[in-house]
Amino acid sequence: MSDALLPWHQPLWERLQQRRQASNLPHALLLAGDAGLGKQIFAKQFAHVLLCSQPLVGGTPCQQCHACHLMAAETHPDFHLVQPEAEGKAIKIDQVRALIEYSYKTPQISAWKVIVIAPADAMNINAANALLKTLEEPVSNTQLLLVTARPMALLATIRSRCQALQFKTPDSSTAFQWLRNQQEDVSEEQVRILFHLAQKAPLRALNFIRSEEWEFRAQLFSEWLQYTRHQLDLVSISKVWSTHDLHRVIFHLQSWVQDLTKWIQTGSFDALVNTDLAAMLKDIAARVDEQSCYRFLDQLNQANAWVHSKIALNAQLLIEQLLVQWSDSISVMPA
Ligand SMILES: [Zn+2]
Structure with missing residues (x-):
């Protein structure tokens, strides 16, 4: 599966693109919704558009510019992903301190710097408190994207300083179509049952199919x-x-x-x-x-x-x- 936008992302994507084009983006966005809906893919794609020097109409990265090549190689210096050192572990205060320091630097290549924290609910209390300071004093040209399947596990003070982007489970026909495009050798019944077992989260269902x-x-x-x-x-x-x-x-x-x-x-x-x-x-x-x-x-x-x-x-x-x-x-x- 590529990092391309997923079909059920489209309405949220369009709304965000309009705000980007109107230069009206909130400093921090909270991408919230069940696990398995592709929030992190969305975050990365949005970061990519912000960093691309000539995005196409509709907000697709051009895939031609220097920034796009660096994003493809996962070496763009203006993109910073903060995640736990191992799955299930906490995001620690040192990681957030490094992020804060990074946020004060000027972008090296692109017009923006983008910081993704995923999953944001993995921040321990010290890390979360440290981040709060950054949210209170936004740095220009720095876009923060917090990704979480458990928004209520975040500090209320963090939630209140982010604008929420709520991801919803797609309708069944969209999800079935997508799943069958990913994996052609599964039957319709298999797709339907695994989608339900995955609580209607398509990426989770795909994981079930492949595992x-x-x-x-x-x-x-x-x-x-x-x-x-x-x-x-x-x-x-x-x-x-x-x-x-x-x-x-x-x-x-x-x-x-x-x-x-x-x-x-x-x-x-x-x-x-x-x-x-x-x-x-x-x-x-x-x-x-x-x-x-x-x-x-x-x-x-x-x-x-x-x-x-x-x-x-x-x-x-x-x-x-x-x-x-x-x-x-x-x-x-x-x-
Ligand atoms: Zn580009």
Whole structure:
């Protein structure tokens, strides 16, 4: 996938381009919206246009000028990306101090300097407080772009000094079309299911497609069904499942049990996410009642919270407990 603008970015892009052309850009922009919508791609593309010496009509970088070549090589000196040193780590005060120092320098090549902070919610409290000073005393010709999927995790004082650009999930047909253009060997049903599992975030769905989530899910479901039918014993399945990422295991179980409740309530496949598993889910639904499903969903939520809390836990024991709770909810199912 290239860094080109994504189809669902267009309305936000046009609004921003109008402001750029009217020389009416806010000093700091907060790009907010769910993960997997391409906010960082948008930020980089917008930075590129600001740095390009002859952007085309509509706000496309010319790809010909010196600045464009430097952006393509990721060596443009007027572009500064601040991110955690490793995924999941914090952005530290030293990184923000370096950014502040950088913001006071004059641009070397382009008319602007652009600073992207992604994800902005990774700034620890000291880093955030240091940034606040810069937001209070804007430097001319410096554009700040803060990217976040969790705007409420930022200091309110930071949020209030940025103008928000809210990214929304695209409509299904736009997303399906785009996903199928990225990866032609997936079926329509696969695209639709993975898009829903990705909570309608297309880049996340694409990641699912490319990371063989489909195959993983199929294997997991087959084992769950075998266990439910007493064809696979508790210890064997727990041993295998405890070697997986527990988030993913719980995530899929949640999705299947939610579908079970929908089937029990409506007796229709229409509302299901996992339509490819509908026949088998229907079989399971005949042996479980709605309240037991909800109880099991509560237990899954609790297990998820434990996994999130990162307290040391015995994965196999956790899986065993969950599966025992599940088999307590169902009546015996013939093979
Ligand atoms: Zn250019």
